[in-house]
Amino acid sequence: MKPVSYIAQSPRLLDQLREVLRYKHYSLRTEEAYVYWVKFFVRWHGRNGQVRHPRDMGAAEVQQFLSMLATQRNVSVSTHNQALSALLFLYREVLGVQLPWLDEVQRPTRPRRIPSVLTTAEVAALFGAMTGVELLLAKLLYGTGLRLNEGLRLRVKDVDFDRRVLVVREGKGGKDRVVMLPHTLHVALTAQMAQARALWEHDRQQHQPGVEVPDALAIKYPDLGQRWGWFWLFPAPRLSIDPRSRIERRHHLYEERLQRAIKLACAAAQIHKPVSVHTLRHSFATHLLQAGTDIRTVQELLGHSDVSTTMIYTHVLKVAAGGTASPLDALASLSP
Incomplete structure (x- = not known):
């Protein structure tokens, strides 16, 4: 059976x-x-x-x-x-x-690679070469450690300015978690929310279908996708066809938009390391550990189920710190 x-x-x-x-x-x-x-x-x-x-x-x-x-x-x-x-x-x-x-059937073993991490100066240079909503989204991912899809799928109701937190719904593995909301992004996020509100009001005036809502909530609450709180924080500028329901509605921004912006910004900032959107998450974790944040706290912020996954960033620190002197330098100091 x-x-x-x-x-x-x-x-x-x-x-x-x-x-x-x-x-x-x-x-x-x-x-x-x-x-x-x-x-x-x-x-x-x-x-x-x-x-x-x-x-x-x-x-x-x-x-x-x-x-x-x-x-x-x-x-x-x-x-x-x-x-x-x-x-x-x-x-x-x-x-x-x-x-x-x-x-x-045997699965091949995945080698453990040390992730590429930007220095704080490189992060600043990267942001200096970006503009618009792509810059805001990149800052949000670096400032919170969110994955790209977690950031794109944020809804208005998930932003809590009073408590200074973001609620991540159905992250990797279907888990929810809470992360900090950087104070320096309050003004930009408020402006972004105002732009999203204008799109939401336009959709309501045009009687467009509401945004996608998870599971069977759309059946239990038919107007849920039309409520302001469930609207995307980063809505797409145009409507698109839902690939499953075939309904034309407003989706969130597409992943490729930020990926292209980061690639262009890296070239403009002359950053020659391999950099992707996920590099911002790696840099977030590494810089927190460099600042003395407890690894268990970093694990919770990243949403890792096992602390061993978070431990990879301690190896990054060993490489980045460069605290161990090379024997060649010691030899050079003895030279006449």
Whole structure:
């Protein structure tokens, strides 16, 4: 029997996959990734003109596909793991196949890399080369340690100026947490909220559908997405089609907008380190530890389940501090 309480009704495999993913409340990004890998898996094995259903394939086909990704396409460990997770989900949750070989498939070990971190001077130079809402969002991510999606998905009700905190809803792992609200951003955030209010009022006058709300709240409270408190803090300037409901509504700013702005700012500021949006989060944690903040506090602010994840930033500190003298310097001091 199928191991889940939900049985997909669609006849097509990919539609069945989507239905189970949505039933289990997986994110849209995960849904798109899993559909991509399952489609790739089927097409790769059908490259000789003999398309087979995954139910008719097994351990050998999965291992061949994963081996191809590692040896021919040289995918990263994270990409390899994502492909494996997609196939495991397909067999276990969609097809209801419980075979011993599923537990024997080995995941490649992800190497622990020391993240790239900016100095405070580099952060200032980066911000100096940015403007507009991208600058405000970048400052917010650096000042709070939020992930990009956590910052983009902030709603008006999540900003508490009186307590000086932001409430992060459904962060990574579906967890909520509270982070500090930098005092220096109060004026800019108030202005941003006023711009968001103007867009919200425009949408109400045009009788546009409300913003997306989680789970079944839209059914229980039909007008919830139209309320001011649930509106995005960083709304997109234009309406777009919701990829799941196909409803035209206002989404939050797109991720690529800040990513492009940071790339251009790094070039303008002549920062030659590898810098991404996530580098702001790495810099936030490292600079807090440099200032003497307890690692457990940093763990809570970052939303890490295990302190060992946060410990990577202590290795960054060892590299950044440069407190240990090189024996070459000692030798140089003895030279006449």
